[in-house]
Amino acid sequence: MRFHWSLAAAAALLTGAGAATNAALRRPGAPRSAPPGGDRTAPELTNPSWLNVDHPLRLAELRGRVVLLNFWVFTCYNCTNTVPSLVELDRRYRADGLSLIGIHTPEFPPYSGEHDKSNVARALAKQSITYPNAQDNDRRTWDAYGIRFWPSFVLIDKQGTIRFTGYGEFHPDDADFHVWDQRIRELLAE
């Protein structure tokens, strides 16, 4: 028997790994203001396949509401750990004008089962998620928003402008939850 370490080829593809060293990563969870300048208009959602809603949602029809996008996948423990917080925010503010939208973005190719709508539906039921979810199987929304980590969040105001972004697991009533809660209330009051 022979044993050897494989050679990691030069063409290593570290998706998102480069950001591991940036300062922002040391403080996940808390929302940050969208960077000033540039076009902060939230890219339109174009996903064709949705759950928990009877038609593909578009941001254009949600003008006048505050929108919180949650980029997640059911195989990500940090994502599923954050779901109770999102369910709570949905419960608190849906009637006041918050639209929480899950953007379910697979990590792996289809052999993983993450692209399968019935698997996503099971995950939604298991976690009592009743807010709409898009299947972002081709990562079109992930790419349009420049997302790199699971879970990530984008908070959009009533005019369709990105106001806050963030990433990382948070829990009901922890410090980051309170900051998200505060940001949502600010935008609802505008």
Added chain:
Amino acid sequence: MKGGLVLLLLALAACRPAAPFRLAVEHEGRVSRFRLVGAPGARINAQLKPALELADGTVLRFDSPHLTSDTAYFADAPTAMAALRQDVHEGIVRASVCPKGEKICRSVALAVQF
């Protein structure tokens, strides 16, 4: 001048993010056993079993019976075994890596030769 260039290249190499895992391979006859060894602090997601996508289209999935208490991560190096074709010597290892303390997961794909 030349020394400066070498220093610059070394500095650039040092800035590159280290791979969060590496692949170990044992060959026993025609059967190959692959082990995915995480770097310190790099937790490998057990809810999305890592994969080795071979150049011939075969996909091997890594697994281990030893998980962390929350069953979210592998507690030791997951393995995969297969009898490979003689001409298959490269592929892509794909894993979901959730570094301790970062509260996020990242998808990492690493080209490997063995």
